Amino acid sequence: MKPVYDTRHVPAHGDELNTTVFLMNEAPGPSEAVSGIPSFGQQGANIFHALRNAGISWAVAHQRFVWPINVAANDPRCHSQKDSFLITRAHHITCTNAFSRWPKPSDSSNSVCPPNMKDIVSLENISRIRSEVHATHRVILICGAYAYLACIGKSLSHPAAREGTVLTTAEIQVLNERLHSRFEKGWYMGHTRRWLIRKDATTASLRLIAEFLGWSLESEINP
Numbered sequence: 001m002k003p004v005y006d007t008r009h010v011p012a013h014g015d016e017l018n019t020t021v022f023l024m025n026e027a028p029g030p031s032e033a034v035s036g037i038p039s040f041g042q043q044g045a046n047i048f049h050a051l052r053n054a055g056i057s058w059a060v061a062h063q064r065f066v067w068p069i070n071v072a073a074n075d076p077r078c079h080s081q082k083d084s085f086l087i088t089r090a091h092h093i094t095c096t097n098a099f100s101r102w103p104k105p106s107d108s109s110n111s112v113c114p115p116n117m118k119d120i121v122s123l124e125n126i127s128r129i130r131s132e133v134h135a136t137h138r139v140i141l142i143c144g145a146y147a148y149l150a151c152i153g154k155s156l157s158h159p160a161a162r163e164g165t166v167l168t169t170a171e172i173q174v175l176n177e178r179l180h181s182r183f184e185k186g187w188y189m190g191h192t193r194r195w196l197i198r199k200d201a202t203t204a205s206l207r208l209i210a211e212f213l214g215w216s217l218e219s220e221i222n223p
Contacts, residue, residue, distance in 0.1 A: 003103035003113050008033045010101070012132035013086075014094025020213050021093040022137040022183070023047070024129075024151065025192060026144040029112045031070045033102040037086065039095040039192070041069045046192040047095075048085055053199060054206035055218040058088055092215070096132050098150035099125060120150050126178065133181045139209060140175065140186040142167070148188060151175040156188070163190035163198060164205040185212060 010028040023039070031041030039047055045067035051059035065081045089095070099115040119125060129150060142148050148156040152174055156162060167175075167186035176183055187205055189195070195202045210217055 006033045006102035012096035013037045014090045016134045019094045020138045023095050023141040024147040025097050026146040027099045027115050028102045034071050043192045046195050050195040054203045057216040060218045098147040130180045138184045140183045142188045144191040162188045164201045
């Protein structure tokens with residue numbers, strides 16, 4: 001099925017002077033298209049809870065709350081907590097997508113479908129990703145098979161088996177050449193919808209990433 005793309009582009013979200021992590025999801029959905037912020041809806045919730053589960057101090061500093069999935073959700077207090085966390089997240093992680101526009105099955109649909117592989121590897125799209133990578137980015141987190149395609153230029157065999165694994169030296173070299181970047185290390189994390197399903201494995205990977213970057217870790221997680 002050929003996707004129909006929403007007209008709204010969703011740019012990278014992060015403080016380009018400070019962030020050390022570049023997190024690439026696959027494509028924005030309706031919440032991201034409306035807000036203009038990647039990983040704003042359910043993916044953002046998955047990232048928030050996984051970071052807290054891992055005991056990463058800057059995430060644990062934000063108490064657990066019910067993440068509003070879309071802009072129209074009604075609880076002002078939760079929206080305020082979400083906005084506060086997104087500001088903090090932007091100081092540590094740049095979030096983006098393998099493709100910057102919401103792919104859907106039809107113009108009238110409110111669901112998400114996979115982007116076209118040819119669109120992901122197009123020069124226009126790769127140039128867009130290159131412009132979002134900055135010198136401060138030391139670690140890349142590839143979240144999903146389409147994100148791997150954008151970064152490496154080929155499909156990933158058996159993506160489920162690679163979840164939570166460190167990218168090889170060869171993979172880092174390829175993506176640095178491809179994205180004109182200087183990443184020192186990377187992880188294939190799998191789609192964020194699986195982060196909480198694979199809670200223990202995700203926690204282990206995120207704690208390794210935190211240790212590599214010098215992020216402080218909590219021994220106990222606040223409720």
